[in-house]
């Protein structure tokens with residue numbers, strides 16, 4: 459069976475990779491080479507590669523893999539998730555043009571827009587994309603990009619991908635979805651009408667806290683070509699070593715995500731009943747405000763959740779410092795369970811008033827559930843909550 463026609467879990471292991479024609483090695487080698495010798499001037503690029511900034515066989519194998527998983531017409535991998543976002547925005551926007559973004563996005567995406575690309579004449583509106591009507595109302599004559607993140611980091615607010623994509627299509631504006639939190643295993647934006655799905659591969663695709671990387675998968679080959687051009691100009695490509703690690707890590711992505719999501723639900727249910735917990739947000743809880751949308755546009759709820767403890771910020775900080783098994787760290791999606799204080803860490807550069815307005819409160823404790831035993835993870839939370 460051709461891997462690209464197979465089920466998701468088969469493609470996750472095999473797509474993009476065939477045994478090495480020279481040695482039979484089952485894994486695509488790390489093509490650690492800057493340049494590629496050409497047969498003759500007239501046969502330039504006959505084998506597909508000239509210089510590793512423009513393309514590399516190990517990276518190409520990962521691109522084929524992620525393209526197969528998202529169902530695109532082409533994919534590109536980058537040095538980081540932020541490189542994927544920067545190159546995409548720079549390919550799709552010119553000076554004097556405008557982009558509509560989710561009001562809750564990863565802090566780095568917010569910083570890139572407001573503090574870097576704004577200096578080059580790009581204008582941004584941050585709107586509550588949980589209601590597609592707000593996106594329609596924010597579109598102006600010069601709007602050339604709609605960029606949503608769902609579930610959003612860190613509040614987990616959801617955007618109706620199909621609803622926003624329909625508005626984007628009618629207006630002729632590309633819709634890019636940051637799909638990092640759910641991965642193509644649980645959510646496939648292109649099938650819901652989006653134009654580009656974007657990832658920080660640093661998270662679930664790697665899954666082991668080993669690499670930083672990024673990817674985009676596009677429905678339209680013209681978008682792949684335009685973004686590839688910018689990637690080559692900026693030199694934001696992924697290294698072959700990172701592609702090799704990511705090719706191995708993503709073989710178990712769906713299996714890890716299923717197991718980590720099961721732990722997240724159990725942990726969310728425990729927190730919901732704890733007397734020291736003020737509120738809990740997890741898309742798989744019926745109490746989650748967008749529970750129905752979570753069920754309808756994704757096949758799983760993911761392994762991210764957040765909560766606030768009674769006693770405000772002081773108690774929240776004490777809890778994070780008292781946890782023993784959960785590591786206080788940035789990043790998410792790894793097999794190690796992590797706790798993050800978004801206000802101090804991932805969203806520190808955002809204006810405090812703006813942060814508060816969109817629900818990133820000072821007491822928000824973000825959890826990325828890993829693969830440790832759920833009972834141990836719960837016991838650690840219980841002991842830390844008990845000390846408040």
Ligand SMILES: Cc1ncc(COP(=O)(O)O)c(C=O)c1O
Pocket residue numbers: 538539540541564566607611636638639657658659660670671672789
């Ligand atoms: C949703 C989301 N998108 C993009 C990024 C940026 O990815 P990277 O850190 O790989 O540059 C992050 C990083 O945390 C993220 O959480």
